[in-house]
Amino acid sequence: MSQLRRASAELIGTFWLVFGGCGSAVFAAAFPEVGIGLLGVSFAFGLTVLTMAYSIGHISGCHLNPAVTIGLWAGGRFPTKDILSYIIAQIAGAILAAGALYLIASGKADYDLAVKGLAANGFGAASPGGYSLNSGIAIEIILTFGFLMIILGSTDSRAPAGFAPIAIGLGLTLIHLISIPITNTSVNPARSTGPALIQGGVALQQLWMFWVAPLIGGVLGGLTYRALAAEETAIKPAITGEPAR
Numbered sequence: 001m002s003q004l005r006r007a008s009a010e011l012i013g014t015f016w017l018v019f020g021g022c023g024s025a026v027f028a029a030a031f032p033e034v035g036i037g038l039l040g041v042s043f044a045f046g047l048t049v050l051t052m053a054y055s056i057g058h059i060s061g062c063h064l065n066p067a068v069t070i071g072l073w074a075g076g077r078f079p080t081k082d083i084l085s086y087i088i089a090q091i092a093g094a095i096l097a098a099g100a101l102y103l104i105a106s107g108k109a110d111y112d113l114a115v116k117g118l119a120a121n122g123f124g125a126a127s128p129g130g131y132s133l134n135s136g137i138a139i140e141i142i143l144t145f146g147f148l149m150i151i152l153g154s155t156d157s158r159a160p161a162g163f164a165p166i167a168i169g170l171g172l173t174l175i176h177l178i179s180i181p182i183t184n185t186s187v188n189p190a191r192s193t194g195p196a197l198i199q200g201g202v203a204l205q206q207l208w209m210f211w212v213a214p215l216i217g218g219v220l221g222g223l224t225y226r227a228l229a230a231e232e233t234a235i236k237p238a239i240t241g242e243p244a245r
Helices: 003-028 037-060 066-074 080-105 133-154 164-183 189-199 201-205 209-228
Strands: none
Touching (some): 003 037, 003 189, 037 164, 066 080, 066 133, 066 189, 066 209, 133 164, 133 209
């Protein structure tokens, strides 16, 4: 599989993640009387990853997230030469999705980007629950670490075959159930970058944390699983493993 095709799959997959997950928060979370709430938004993010893992996992590995790409590299599951193209594609997909969300949301007469935003991440005054920078850093590192453990464990050649997307999708759902009140949940620098670039302001000023913390968590998760599974030599070519060639 060519690098261009794999990167293109990552772009499309990340677009789907941001459009579906952030879109559920922007359009449906508090919709009058029938809003899906935080539970619905959490499931929306999980479903985007689950559906894309089955759809493009055999093409690109379905990372959709720079922290996952770096974590898989740290875990010995992804080649260094492909990191940059994946991350560029993921960021591009997230920006396109955020732009599409803004285009649609701005079609409503009372929509105000500065007030309603695009489900951007934040801490302090920008945290949904008013949590501090330290709280945000801690939760993003811990949950990204856990996410990488789920990804690497469920795609291990010794794990039951075919179930990795379900474990990963439900894992991301759980992550959102825990942390939406704290940071609006990132664990994904691309997901944070798209809305922040369109929304600007505080979201853009605080974006650095949503790169630093998830990348630290991703590397720690990758290194930890690699140490735990030191006997493992087989590498799966699909579903968040090393991409098929």
